[in-house]
Amino acid sequence: MKNRSLVSINDYSTDNISEILRRTELFEKKPVQKILDGKVVATLFFEPSTRTRLSFESAVNKLGGKVIGFTDSSSSSVSKGESLKDTIKTVANYCDLIVMRHPLEGSAKYASELSKVPIINAGDGANQHPTQTLLDMYSIIKTQGTLQNLNIFLVGDLKYGRTVHSLLMAMSRYNPVFNFISHEKLRIPDEYKMYLNNIGIKYYEHSEFEKIQYADILYMTRVQKERFSDPMEYEKTKDTYILKNDMLNDTKDNLRILHPLPRVTEVDNDVDENRKAYYFDQALNGVFTRQAIISSILDIKPENDTN
Amino acid sequence: MKNRSLVSINDYSTDNISEILRRTELFEKKPVQKILDGKVVATLFFEPSTRTRLSFESAVNKLGGKVIGFTDSSSSSVSKGESLKDTIKTVANYCDLIVMRHPLEGSAKYASELSKVPIINAGDGANQHPTQTLLDMYSIIKTQGTLQNLNIFLVGDLKYGRTVHSLLMAMSRYNPVFNFISHEKLRIPDEYKMYLNNIGIKYYEHSEFEKIQYADILYMTRVQKERFSDPMEYEKTKDTYILKNDMLNDTKDNLRILHPLPRVTEVDNDVDENRKAYYFDQALNGVFTRQAIISSILDIKPENDTN
Amino acid sequence: MKNRSLVSINDYSTDNISEILRRTELFEKKPVQKILDGKVVATLFFEPSTRTRLSFESAVNKLGGKVIGFTDSSSSSVSKGESLKDTIKTVANYCDLIVMRHPLEGSAKYASELSKVPIINAGDGANQHPTQTLLDMYSIIKTQGTLQNLNIFLVGDLKYGRTVHSLLMAMSRYNPVFNFISHEKLRIPDEYKMYLNNIGIKYYEHSEFEKIQYADILYMTRVQKERFSDPMEYEKTKDTYILKNDMLNDTKDNLRILHPLPRVTEVDNDVDENRKAYYFDQALNGVFTRQAIISSILDIKPENDTN
Numbered sequence: 001m002k003n004r005s006l007v008s009i010n011d012y013s014t015d016n017i018s019e020i021l022r023r024t025e026l027f028e029k030k031p032v033q034k035i036l037d038g039k040v041v042a043t044l045f046f047e048p049s050t051r052t053r054l055s056f057e058s059a060v061n062k063l064g065g066k067v068i069g070f071t072d073s074s075s076s077s078v079s080k081g082e083s084l085k086d087t088i089k090t091v092a093n094y095c096d097l098i099v100m101r102h103p104l105e106g107s108a109k110y111a112s113e114l115s116k117v118p119i120i121n122a123g124d125g126a127n128q129h130p131t132q133t134l135l136d137m138y139s140i141i142k143t144q145g146t147l148q149n150l151n152i153f154l155v156g157d158l159k160y161g162r163t164v165h166s167l168l169m170a171m172s173r174y175n176p177v178f179n180f181i182s183h184e185k186l187r188i189p190d191e192y193k194m195y196l197n198n199i200g201i202k203y204y205e206h207s208e209f210e211k212i213q214y215a216d217i218l219y220m221t222r223v224q225k226e227r228f229s230d231p232m233e234y235e236k237t238k239d240t241y242i243l244k245n246d247m248l249n250d251t252k253d254n255l256r257i258l259h260p261l262p263r264v265t266e267v268d269n270d271v272d273e274n275r276k277a278y279y280f281d282q283a284l285n286g287v288f289t290r291q292a293i294i295s296s297i298l299d300i301k302p303e304n305d306t307n
Numbered sequence: 308m309k310n311r312s313l314v315s316i317n318d319y320s321t322d323n324i325s326e327i328l329r330r331t332e333l334f335e336k337k338p339v340q341k342i343l344d345g346k347v348v349a350t351l352f353f354e355p356s357t358r359t360r361l362s363f364e365s366a367v368n369k370l371g372g373k374v375i376g377f378t379d380s381s382s383s384s385v386s387k388g389e390s391l392k393d394t395i396k397t398v399a400n401y402c403d404l405i406v407m408r409h410p411l412e413g414s415a416k417y418a419s420e421l422s423k424v425p426i427i428n429a430g431d432g433a434n435q436h437p438t439q440t441l442l443d444m445y446s447i448i449k450t451q452g453t454l455q456n457l458n459i460f461l462v463g464d465l466k467y468g469r470t471v472h473s474l475l476m477a478m479s480r481y482n483p484v485f486n487f488i489s490h491e492k493l494r495i496p497d498e499y500k501m502y503l504n505n506i507g508i509k510y511y512e513h514s515e516f517e518k519i520q521y522a523d524i525l526y527m528t529r530v531q532k533e534r535f536s537d538p539m540e541y542e543k544t545k546d547t548y549i550l551k552n553d554m555l556n557d558t559k560d561n562l563r564i565l566h567p568l569p570r571v572t573e574v575d576n577d578v579d580e581n582r583k584a585y586y587f588d589q590a591l592n593g594v595f596t597r598q599a600i601i602s603s604i605l606d607i608k609p610e611n612d613t614n
Numbered sequence: 615m616k617n618r619s620l621v622s623i624n625d626y627s628t629d630n631i632s633e634i635l636r637r638t639e640l641f642e643k644k645p646v647q648k649i650l651d652g653k654v655v656a657t658l659f660f661e662p663s664t665r666t667r668l669s670f671e672s673a674v675n676k677l678g679g680k681v682i683g684f685t686d687s688s689s690s691s692v693s694k695g696e697s698l699k700d701t702i703k704t705v706a707n708y709c710d711l712i713v714m715r716h717p718l719e720g721s722a723k724y725a726s727e728l729s730k731v732p733i734i735n736a737g738d739g740a741n742q743h744p745t746q747t748l749l750d751m752y753s754i755i756k757t758q759g760t761l762q763n764l765n766i767f768l769v770g771d772l773k774y775g776r777t778v779h780s781l782l783m784a785m786s787r788y789n790p791v792f793n794f795i796s797h798e799k800l801r802i803p804d805e806y807k808m809y810l811n812n813i814g815i816k817y818y819e820h821s822e823f824e825k826i827q828y829a830d831i832l833y834m835t836r837v838q839k840e841r842f843s844d845p846m847e848y849e850k851t852k853d854t855y856i857l858k859n860d861m862l863n864d865t866k867d868n869l870r871i872l873h874p875l876p877r878v879t880e881v882d883n884d885v886d887e888n889r890k891a892y893y894f895d896q897a898l899n900g901v902f903t904r905q906a907i908i909s910s911i912l913d914i915k916p917e918n919d920t921n
Contacts, residue, residue: 032345038646040675042668050389051397054349054375058401061347061373066675068668070685071377082664082876085883090665090875093898094672261397262389269392284400339652357696358704361656361682365708368654368680378684568704569696576699591707 002299005112005119009130009170017137017170023292024138024285026302031288033303035295036065042095043069044087045122046102051261051283052122052132056099059290068094085114092117097298118297126160132260133166135289136219139282143256144216147174151214155181155241156221156266158188163260164221168192178203179211183237186223209241213250218243220259220267245270258282309606312419312426316437316477324444324477330599331445331592333609338595340610342602343372349402350376351394352429353409358568358590359429359439363406366597375401392421399424404605425604433467439567440473442596443526446589450563451523454481458521462488462548463528463573465495470567471528475499485510486518490544493530516548520557525550527566527574552577565589616913619726619733623744623784631751631784637906638752638899640916645902647917649909650679656709657683658701659736660716665875665897666736666746670713673904682708699728706731711912732911740774746874747780749903750833753896757870758830761788765828769795769855770835770880772802777874778835782806792817793825797851800837823855827864832857834873834881859884872896
């Protein structure tokens with residue numbers, strides 16, 4: 001993967017994914033190692049984010065690298081009318097790798113074509129968020145022991161949720177059964193259903209929380225206000241699909257609840273104490289996964305890699 | 308103090324305070340040492356601050372640690388409706404220690420109950436700001452040679468000023484005499500006067516600058532606009548208690564003027580050149596004090612500690 | 615230059631400039647070296663900037679130093695009414711060097727008189743931006759082989775553009791011919807023309823793109839909206855002086871197009887692929903130039919300096 005940008009999870013072959021998951025485990029065992037000494041990573045966040053940005057910065061810092069960047073576009077030259085092209089072509093001179101989040105779909109792809117250093121897409125609008133997908137996959141294999149043949153429930157905003165779309169595409173390689181739970185206005189887009197039909201992956205659509213006793217993974221997502229043009233539509237739908245602790249009574253022992261976070265109200269606080277709640281551990285996995293991705297792209301071997 | 312959060316100065320025994328002051332002196336002698344190598348500190352500022360944040364970041368950086376964080380809540384996931392609980396539980400995965408400032412009283416205590424890494428309270432509303440108190444105490448012992456039996460004047464916003472309340476509680480252990488100078492609307496709250504009465508500490512209230520010829524420490528504070536609901540009330544009071552250089556003529560030789568900063572108009576610029584003005588040196592002491600606090604909480608010994 | 619602030623390019627003698635250019639070449643050969651180990655640099659940006667701030671932060675990080683700071687004044691104590699004096703006198707306690715950008719002309723000079731650590735001016739209003747000038751000069755000598763006897767065209771906002779004024783003053787020492795191309799409302803101020811007259815440097819004024827076939831350096835600048843009180847005047851002038859690729863057909867082989875960036879529309883995107891376009895390489899030179907300036911001011915020798 002040397003010097004290759006990570007724009008979409010589809011950029012990675014199944015072998016690439018396996019390599020990232022293997023490295024993630026190495027970094028989980030030894031998160032502090034000085035392999036990025038002398039390297040500078042730029043984090044360009046044209047949209048706000050705590051989790052993703054801090055997770056990347058923690059990953060880089062624990063590996064001995066340095067971070068520069070901006071946390072929103074108002075404190076950058078973008079506010080002076082600079083184009084994305086010029087920002088990328090300039091910042092590429094200051095660093096060895098760019099991590100970017102941008103509100104526009106396709107912006108990461110565009111940046112990767114212009115930049116002389118690799119780009120990691122940390123979210124481009126409703127499109128892709130591949131490092132989230134890889135940390136989700138690491139959380140799945142770590143808790144389930146396998147990626148194969150799982151019963152995966154995706155809940156919430158299935159229409160606009162980029163993490164849902166990326167995870168669906170990636171997990172489709174491992175013979176899952178999908179269950180989609182959402183309001184009718186937030187259903188999984190037809191293109192994804194056609195894709196699953198074409199490759200012979202089974203899926204079921206539900207408009208209520210049902211059949212979760214069969215789930216191995218319950219992947220909850222936030223209904224994001226910023227995706228709605230009509231605020232009333234947001235208010236009406238946001239409380240419809242709230243997971244509560246007593247709904248987990250008859251679920252499988254190996255069930256784990258994932259959430260890309262931030263959460264608003266869709267997972268009740270009383271679920272947090274349930275041992276099946278895994279979302280905060282999932283966030284920790286994000287640091288190791290990003291260490292794996294960065295080291296792969298920069299072609300630097302983990303110290304504890306005996307391969 | 309290993310792995311213990313610092314939420315309030317009352318969390319620390321007199322022995323704990325002595326240990327911090329002892330360590331502070333060690334770091335003043337040798338501020339650059341690599342004892343935090345591989346450690347990541349998160350600075351979560353839900354409210355703006357130059358001084359406190361940069362002071363912490365300087366402290367960590369000089370000790371070889373790394374800093375991640377945000378400088379205001381608008382560029383964080385809080386703007387997406389995330390709860391403080393979730394922010395803390397997530398960020399605790401990314402770091403070894405969290406330094407937080409938050410507008411809500413009690414928020415640091417709440418965070419310390421949720422976090423798996425220690426929390427340092429860098430100010431929670433009008434409540435507590437314990438690292439400021441410890442640097443104030445280091446400034447007092449360094450300039451007076453002792454913490455015992457001092458005549459301490461507290462001036463300005465004694466009602467809402469969290470630095471005043473914390474300093475009062477901490478210094479009460481060392482048999483001081485307090486003099487409170489403030490507008491009647493900004494008087495020290497009754498609970499603090501009752502506390503002093505109960506433990507037998509003498510205090511006097513003044514509505515004007517008087518008796519300062521007896522002071523060992525003159526602790527000036529800003530009348531903070533953001534604490535007032537009525538802007539007119541702020542405008543009327545802010546100029547009432549301005550310290551000017553000629554007021555220092557008959558003061559004691561050992562008098563030192565402290566201020567937690569930022570200052571607005573309450574200390575005239577002509578005071579800055581007076582050798583009794585100590586507030587900028589006090590800010591420097593803040594770096595060493597924070598190095599002492601962080602190293603104590605993480606249970607890491609200073610290199611030059613022969614104990 | 616030990617411990618000396620860099621406020622204006624006029625602070626540097628011709629020997630000082632030669633030393634910076636010599637060091638810049640050393641850092642271009644070896645940009646990663648640990649000579650700032652244990653040092654902290656504060657970047658205080660009271661105005662937004664991507665390029666200059668990230669360029670400085672990259673320079674410091676590659677030399678093993680640490681960076682603290684703020685990216686706009688709203689997240690600093692300035693929003694609490696603190697004076698520039700107090701901000702500088704406080705932050706000087708936290709670092710070894712301050713890099714500042716401020717909207718007010720003269721602010722960097724003022725800060726340098728108050729600070730106990732050196733100040734590097736990263737732009738003070740329409741006044742000076744000396745590190746930009748030094749990286750411009752490095753770009754000139756690197757592409758032309760000399761600073762002497764060049765035909766330099768300055769285009770765009772010659773009235774308010776601080777980079778233009780600084781470059782004009784600095785290059786005047788090397789016997790150039792200047793050509794000024796601008797709208798009549800944005801002409802080079804009379805004081806600069808008088809200065810050139812006094813020292814016997816030739817210059818020509820043009821209101822259109824003409825004679826550029828004689829240019830060695832074509833220095834393009836943005837017409838900055840924020841310098842205009844009347845937005846209509848900005849709209850009328852901004853498109854008047856746009857450089858397009860076909861205008862470069864008959865230009866000299868050694869011609870290089872420089873731009874301090876950010877660009878808006880004044881250099882057409884089709885110019886970017888022309889090998890005479892040098893502005894993105896110029897941005898890279900900025901990292902090395904700032905490493906040279908910082909190391910000179912802190913009196914630390916580059917590792918690969920055999921002098």
